[in-house]
Amino acid sequence: MESSPQLGRAVVMSWRPGSPSGVRRAERDDASVGSRLHAYGGMPYALLPSGTAEVDASTAQITGDTVRTDTKHDYGDLARFAEELLCVREDHRGDELVAIDVATMGSRVLRSTGGFLASPRGRAGRLAWVHWDREVMPWDSCEVWAADYRPGGQLGEPMRVAGGPGESAFQPTWAEDGALYFMSDRSGWWNLYRWHHGRTQPVAPMEAECAAAPWESGYANYALLPGGRIGMTVQHGPQHGLVVVELNGEVRPVEVPYTFIKPFLAAVGDRIALIGASPTRSQEIVLVATDGSNELDVIRPGTWAIDEHASVSVPEVLRVGSTGGEVTALLYPPASGLAPAPLIVRAHSGPTYGVDYRLDWEVQFFTARGFAVADVDYRGSTGYGRAFRQALDGRWGTVDVEDCRNAALHLIATGRARAGAVFISGASAGGYAALRAVCEDGPFSLAVARSAIVDPNRWTVTAPRFQRPHAAALTHPKAKVVPQEIRRPVLLIHGDSDDIAPIDDVIALAGGLANGRLLRLDGVGHYLSGAALTVALEAELDAYMAVLNDSAG
Incomplete structure (x- = not known):
């Protein structure tokens, strides 16, 4: 899959040995390929004998030479099994695992649930899939199931292979010898396991995460x-x-x-x-x-x-003491090399995600202009085991804020950041953390919240079906951000077509702020890109510079 700026859409690409570049497989010139299954999507195409089957990003339906759907569902998690296309489809009632005959386009529902299904994987008369209940998130409790199945038939008696309360198991894959591999965090870490002849064994036990939190299907x-x-x-x-x-x-x-x-x-x-x-x-x-x-x-x-001559800021990995122990941060120095520097502390989205240790042009935008940037893996982040990931449950907006604040204080104390010129920013869940950070005294002079969640308790209802249990697990009675508690200037940036964090709560918050501004982006969803991202970054820079100029004056 590739998002093409030139085409303005996502396409399926293929590669062959000896070919200098990818060959675009999508024959339709107007549609973008993408799934919105479970809000975040997953595996929107599959290779079939007659070509590809793809999910149209605008309609959420499968389209292709021999397979098409026309129902009121969102489709995704496509996988070929013999002469069938397996997929998962979703509506407000729940999920269905569906088999579509490539020759006749006839479809059959193999499994249905009011919860969630993912990862249909077939091989040699066996089918595996993943299931989790509607009251939980897959990284908290998730099950791998298997059953006898032959294309054109019905599922045999299902058997739960792994997972359940307190265990997150997913990513099933059949081996040639009939063994089923999967990831599980039964040890406290996502490690690889092998199930064969009814016995489960660890493949390579280690104190490390060998899987990503399943935000999308098809990982x-x-x-x-x-x-x-x-x-x-x-x-x-x-x-x-x-x-x-x-x-x-x-x-x-x-x-x-x-x-x-x-x-x-x-x-x-x-x-x-x-x-x-x-x-x-x-x-x-x-x-x-x-x-x-x-x-x-x-x-x-x-x-x-x-450009080999370009000045790219490369981060230093820091371990910073915080209330619950040490947390990790990536510190990007300013291109100027001057210290102490104005500092932007960034709380990542998710919040069950983690900082991306890779080239980030948004970071470079600010380091090139004299700012240091610190990305913080606060408690609740992925990459540190199950206990660390669940440390934010019931404490959203408290321990994550503590960790961001302590990272900022550490950088001030060590001469890396300039007191009075420290800011906090974030998107989505990170935007919520930024808002909560300026509801109390601390080192932050301004907060920038992009696509922010404002009221986690209401988000348990307004969030996509997939993420409502997440909101319920994280929130607490005092979670809502209220205008009278905000003690520092705030810049709110929000798209009016955001279906992950609806704009209504942000509009209400902005209306009650004495020192806040809302930049409303027309026709923009939860994720900013292109012109909308450019506008947002320029507005964020202007907000920082206004604070710096006031302090200098």
Whole structure:
């Protein structure tokens, strides 16, 4: 999948050995490919004998040469199994796992639930899938199921392979020998497991996250290689790596020039295809050798070319003491190299996500203008195990704010940041943290909240169906941001077509602020890009400069 700025849409690309660039597979010139299944989407295309089946981003329906749908559902999680297309579809009542006959276009519902389904995976008369209840998030409680199934038939008696209360299991994949692999955090860390003949065994136990929190369907943090070997991502905090699990169980690191690897691994022969990036390399698609040579074959270079003479700010990984122990931050110094510098502390979105240790042009926009930027992996972030991830439950807007505040105070105390010139910003859940941070005394002179959540308690109703349990787990009686509690200037930036965090609460908050401004972006959704992002960044810079100029005066 590739988002094409030139076309203004997302398309399916293919690559063949010897080809200097990708070949666009999408034959339709007007539609963008993308799924909105479970609000965040996942796997919007599948390869079929007669071409591709794709989800039209505007209609949420499947379209293709031999497969089309026309129902009131959102489709996604497409996967081919023999002569059928397997997929998941969603409406307000719940999810259905559907099989579509490629020849006749007839469809059959194999499984339905008021909760959620994902990852249908078939092989040799067996089908696996993932299920979680509507009252939980998949990173808290999620189950892997399996049943006998042959295309054109019905499911056999389902069996729960893994997962349940207190365990998050997902990413099922069948091996040639009939074993089923999956990720589980039963040890406190997402590690790889193997289920065969009714027995489950850990494949490569370690105190590291080997999977990403399943915000989208179709993630693949591992790939099965020939000869029983396995390629797998390993995450320690913000740092991502790649390993190969050998047949004898040895875990061998593979040297790659990336600090960030997207959860979309694939096997191409005995090589691993991945999307990688670093603070000095934009995202690129590469084939990585697994024979010990560490050879890379870049098959799709990054869309952003970096001038070798350009001054790119490279972050330092910091461990900062906070109320609940240490937290991690990425500190990007200003291009000028001057210290102490004005500082922007950024709270990442999610909040069950983490900082991206890769080239970020929004960060570079500010470091090029004399600001330092600190991205904070506050409590609740992914990459540090289950206990750390759940430390924010019931304490949203408190412990995350403590961690951001303590990171700022540490940088002031060590001479990296200038007191009185420290700001906090964030988008979505990060925007909520930014607003809560200026509801109390502290180092922050201004907050910038983009696409922010304002009232977590109301968000349990207004959020997409997928994320309502998240809001319920995180919130508490005093979670709402109210204007009279805000003690510093605020810039609110919000799209009026945001269906993740509706703008109504933001409008109400802005109306009660004595020192606040709302930049309303017409026709813009939850995620800002293109012209809308440019406008937002310029407005954010202007807000910072106004504070700096006032203090200088």
